[in-house]
Amino acid sequence: SQQGEEDPQALSIQEGENATMNCSYKTSINNLQWYRQNSGRGLVHLILIRSNEREKHSGRLRVTLDTSKKSSSLLITASRAADTASYFCATANSGNTPLVFGKGTRLSVIA
Amino acid sequence: NAGVTQTPKFQVLKTGQSMTLQCAQDMNHNSMYWYRQDPGMGLRLIYYSASEGTTDKGEVPNGYNVSRLNKREFSLRLESAAPSQTSVYFCASGRDTLKVEQFFGPGTRLTVL
Numbered sequence: 001s002q003q004g005e006e007d008p009q010a011l012s013i014q015e016g017e018n019a020t021m022n023c024s025y026k027t028s029i030n031n032l033q034w035y036r037q038n039s040g041r042g043l044v045h046l047i048l049i050r051s052n053e054r055e056k057h058s059g060r061l062r063v064t065l066d067t068s069k070k071s072s073s074l075l076i077t078a079s080r081a082a083d084t085a086s087y088f089c090a091t092a093n094s095g096n097t098p099l100v101f102g103k104g105t106r107l108s109v110i111a
Numbered sequence: 112n113a114g115v116t117q118t119p120k121f122q123v124l125k126t127g128q129s130m131t132l133q134c135a136q137d138m139n140h141n142s143m144y145w146y147r148q149d150p151g152m153g154l155r156l157i158y159y160s161a162s163e164g165t166t167d168k169g170e171v172p173n174g175y176n177v178s179r180l181n182k183r184e185f186s187l188r189l190e191s192a193a194p195s196q197t198s199v200y201f202c203a204s205g206r207d208t209l210k211v212e213q214f215f216g217p218g219t220r221l222t223v224l
Contacts, residue, residue: 045214
């Protein structure tokens with residue numbers, strides 16, 4: 001059963017623009033993670049934000065978490081063609097259960 | 112340091128055939144996972160192993176079995192393949208608890224005719 005739901009399902013932007021993806025979830029979480037998947041490859045972990053954190057940065061990535069709204073957003077600034085990929089959020093629930101992945105957002109960055 | 116490796120990369124089976132997908136990690140991770148990825152469905156967890164010697168069902172375990180052979184290796188077996196099992200299969204591992212980041216293998220693309 002999917003916990004995180006990404007929005008939008010697909011996003012197309014020009015190189016240099018910012019890309020924002022959102023993730024909503026239903027139950028309380030321990031942490032929320034974002035992953036990237038290039039076409040035909042395995043997922044790669046990008047960033048983890050804990051439930052007591054509100055914002056986190058890593059290079060051109062900025063993640064926010066609003067536990068009151070049960071939502072997170074991933075912002076990629078100054079996007080590049082190489083950022084073209086699918087992006088997934090994954091939630092770690094409070095119990096002793098594995099991560100639950102959403103269905104992903106497909107990002108296309110056009111040069 | 113190869114990370115997570117999976118074999119084979121591609122496989123075509125006929126309905127009813129059996130096969131085992133192999134996964135190994137060299138990062139001394141405790142937890143290991145098997146997922147399937149279908150178009151529009153995201154990643155769905157088949158089985159996982161929180162630590163050596165334990166295995167648990169995930170969201171879609173029917174038609175599959177797993178073996179945590181040792182700390183490094185976690186195999187997925189299809190006893191009697193069905194066309195509905197056509198998918199891309201990913202193995203992943205995590206350092207300790209079930210809540211930490213996961214490291215993924217390159218995937219196995221399986222087609223069942």
